[in-house]
Amino acid sequence: MALKTLTSTPVLFLLLLGFSAASTPRPRPRPCKRMVLYFHDILYNGHNSHNATSAIVGSPAWGDRVTLAGQNHFGNVVVFDDPITVDNNLHSPAVGRAQGFYLYDKKEIFTAWVGFSFVFNSTQHKGSINFAGADPLMNKTREISVIGGTGDFFMTRGVATLMTDAFEGEVYFRLRVDINLYECW
Amino acid sequence: MALKTLTSTPVLFLLLLGFSAASTPRPRPRPCKRMVLYFHDILYNGHNSHNATSAIVGSPAWGDRVTLAGQNHFGNVVVFDDPITVDNNLHSPAVGRAQGFYLYDKKEIFTAWVGFSFVFNSTQHKGSINFAGADPLMNKTREISVIGGTGDFFMTRGVATLMTDAFEGEVYFRLRVDINLYECW
């Protein structure tokens, strides 16, 4: 087991830089990398198998797998493979795929939990970024965690801000994702 | 890509503090933040839609979505939106919601895997803490990972100890969660 360094670092700082108690909310550090991307989700509804990019795979007892369930879709689990674009146009060339799942988890309003990856394989980026967190999707912005990465994003961590950029009924939505990475290796 | 700092830090320590080989198990570092909270799960059983906070949304071929499956519930996936309280009373004011899923993943005994968030929106805390890990729930205590956070818990990491504080048949359980954060930004 390698030396543990993180927890000892504060001591070092006290010695080298002097101690200053933070009594006010500290500003956020600057990200080591920023990216803004969009992804596009077209939910299978029984009639759009040609262009659907996601499908309901779990539902509560009161639901099925073709229509999102009552009670604000509570309990619906959706698996997706959505194109990622650099602008908000569904028909722009995809620079990668957003792959994973979301699930609706509140009866009273729409809110979700997500676990997914951005998988890149373009000239600009190779590798993946992994995300997890709560997505209270009725909020204009909401934050989830970047929990790791591979390839160009080896060992990264950060926070991603999700914004619903568009939606059309229960079939299409587009998310804007502002990725702010604070650990870059 | 920003400078990678973490892996170089040990070298710095060797220079500044001298090298000492750790031949005995090292004690755990002190957490930078500790919290003890409870959450309460009431599973939908077909007759309690009014107060249920969770529902079976996936089951193996031998199960359904109203009754937990045989073989120690192997394969049942449950989505939840559970109130978080500061004490062990279900009727105390909720300081947030535990949202996400758990799934039972062993045929021989009860054991689970969890992915969820604590979502706070109180005067005391704003933001979220994200958790993932194995929950061998027949053990008195078990540990899962804090994999990230947002808001007041920006970029945090740590370990949470789960304890089953109470359960009533297959409908209600209450978990005590001792959160120990070791990375605080």
Next chain:
Amino acid sequence: MALKTLTSTPVLFLLLLGFSAASTPRPRPRPCKRMVLYFHDILYNGHNSHNATSAIVGSPAWGDRVTLAGQNHFGNVVVFDDPITVDNNLHSPAVGRAQGFYLYDKKEIFTAWVGFSFVFNSTQHKGSINFAGADPLMNKTREISVIGGTGDFFMTRGVATLMTDAFEGEVYFRLRVDINLYECW
């Protein structure tokens, strides 16, 4: 909230070690711990309940829970409790269990997303390692994130390389997992 140390560390490095811009791809750091392990998945197909270690628990509208769905299994969610061995022999003594889920998430080819833990309880290792990420399983090697750990693997992070070491139809597969940990506490 404890002092934030990580983001200030670069400044320290600039002072102590001098600044050098990294214009070429930097080599990866050395892992603080490496492990190579195998795990074995036997999918329930309606006829092998005795030795199956996993089961389909979610499927799209066009699938069921006994047979993997058409369109490259898109939407199938599988819960597993697989033995971990130190060599590639299913019948070697298990040193732990791989527990969690995988889901197939692309219509055109086989690809998956995984969330699981290695749960150890042997003389050699106690504790758990938690994993998440995209698994494009037709690639010879693919990388997922180690997002945390407990016990002997307290607070660890890293990258795991998955390789399909064997598969037999849709019932059995064996994965080799090369775990490289870069944060060891």
